[in-house]
Amino acid sequence: MFGPKSHLIIRSNHLFIEDVDSVLLAQQYGTPLYVTSEKRLRENIRAYHSAFPNADKYFAVKANGNLTILRIAAQEGMGADVFSAGELSVVRMVGIPRDKILFNGNSKSENDHAIALQAGVRMSVDSREELEHLARTAQALGLEAEILFRVNPDVSPKTHPKIATGLRSSKFGIPAEQVAETYERAMSLIGIKPVGLHCHIGSQILDTAPFAEAANKMMDIAGAVVEKGGEIKRIDLGGGLGIQYHPDSPAPEPADLAEAVLPIFQDRSRDLGITPQLILEPGRSIVADTTIMLAGVNEVKRAHVNFVATDAGFNVLARPMLYDSYHHVVAVNRADASAKETYTVVGPICETGDVLARDRHLPPLERGDVLAFLDAGAYGFSMASQYNGQPRPAEVLVYGDEAEVIRRREDSSALLAGQRILPKLMW
Numbered sequence: 001m002f003g004p005k006s007h008l009i010i011r012s013n014h015l016f017i018e019d020v021d022s023v024l025l026a027q028q029y030g031t032p033l034y035v036t037s038e039k040r041l042r043e044n045i046r047a048y049h050s051a052f053p054n055a056d057k058y059f060a061v062k063a064n065g066n067l068t069i070l071r072i073a074a075q076e077g078m079g080a081d082v083f084s085a086g087e088l089s090v091v092r093m094v095g096i097p098r099d100k101i102l103f104n105g106n107s108k109s110e111n112d113h114a115i116a117l118q119a120g121v122r123m124s125v126d127s128r129e130e131l132e133h134l135a136r137t138a139q140a141l142g143l144e145a146e147i148l149f150r151v152n153p154d155v156s157p158k159t160h161p162k163i164a165t166g167l168r169s170s171k172f173g174i175p176a177e178q179v180a181e182t183y184e185r186a187m188s189l190i191g192i193k194p195v196g197l198h199c200h201i202g203s204q205i206l207d208t209a210p211f212a213e214a215a216n217k218m219m220d221i222a223g224a225v226v227e228k229g230g231e232i233k234r235i236d237l238g239g240g241l242g243i244q245y246h247p248d249s250p251a252p253e254p255a256d257l258a259e260a261v262l263p264i265f266q267d268r269s270r271d272l273g274i275t276p277q278l279i280l281e282p283g284r285s286i287v288a289d290t291t292i293m294l295a296g297v298n299e300v301k302r303a304h305v306n307f308v309a310t311d312a313g314f315n316v317l318a319r320p321m322l323y324d325s326y327h328h329v330v331a332v333n334r335a336d337a338s339a340k341e342t343y344t345v346v347g348p349i350c351e352t353g354d355v356l357a358r359d360r361h362l363p364p365l366e367r368g369d370v371l372a373f374l375d376a377g378a379y380g381f382s383m384a385s386q387y388n389g390q391p392r393p394a395e396v397l398v399y400g401d402e403a404e405v406i407r408r409r410e411d412s413s414a415l416l417a418g419q420r421i422l423p424k425l426m427w
Ligand code: LLP
Pocket: 060, 062, 063, 081, 104, 163, 165, 200, 202, 203, 204, 238, 239, 240, 241, 281, 282, 283, 284, 285, 319, 323, 378, 379
């Protein structure tokens, strides 16, 4: 283990999450299994509140859409960044007030616009074209859309190319130089009320400099909007703060992010004579390290490579396959044993790319052992699939010495949900 993880402790050769033995969790609930520490989740949210006491924090629901986890975020005062009507309905269910929800998206349908308008939530408008479509829908419904504009600030976040979102070539947002003019157009449209600006430059960002660069660009644009007579009531700087997945890659904390962006936001707002509400949209840095994913060892194979085959593959944790991401692996029932072997950890999926971890130093393993993949709470379960006929795993919440299921394991009936065999084929 590494880093300050108050909720993960080794006791008598077992990995504990809070005061619960993860070996027992695997026995009781089966594997694969996602296990979340409530304590850590609350700590992470509170770290944002203390770093940014005056900002609104909208949890990025795409990182983790579990109802209990969202309910805890709501209790701790978070709003929500939603990217679909589905995510919107989930956050309404856990009691996040409409005033603290932003409906994002670069490809919203007329139906999405209507749902957001009827729910009375703000939207982030991604293009000039979307603005015109939204205005028509708002007028037809006799409603007014409060909107932010998603800006493409053209900032390199120095992260994996698939999760950089604010580059000139990214699909998201309106090119910075077109924003003020689009804002002016919005001011003239019936059914539209532009109230601010939004950006999100990427994810798993380990350096605060790109956030500062983006904040400066956003304030430049705010200045251009103000010059055209526009009102800037909200500035949303998105999410993106990285976490320490690898022992050698430390990550900044929310306090470091605050130090990098707050002076820019505050000084430049003052210079412009505006008092916008700052919004942040963290996902990963709230939830990633709250959760471990437990996988059971099915096979240990000595071939050209030493393989450990577990019951979790990229169907359960897609990140290593998609982004070559590193998740630290701990053998939970041999947590203190010396790491004498080198293994590549693979899953049960019928694809060569189904590799969860390469060349890891672990204790000698055998069938029946259990591995924990750390930092699996963000984009873990939320990107899980049923590929290869694999029902999705259960999720458990741990608090103190208690554990409870917060999403039950799917059984094979989930694979059939919604399907039918056509009557004409029933001969
Ligand atoms: N706001 C917007 C508009 C976003 O698109 C995202 C993430 C966030 C906030 C939250 O970013 P975070 O604080 O979590 O970095 N599946 C990838 C990450 C995709 C991120 C998509 N957008 C992964 O597993 O690394």
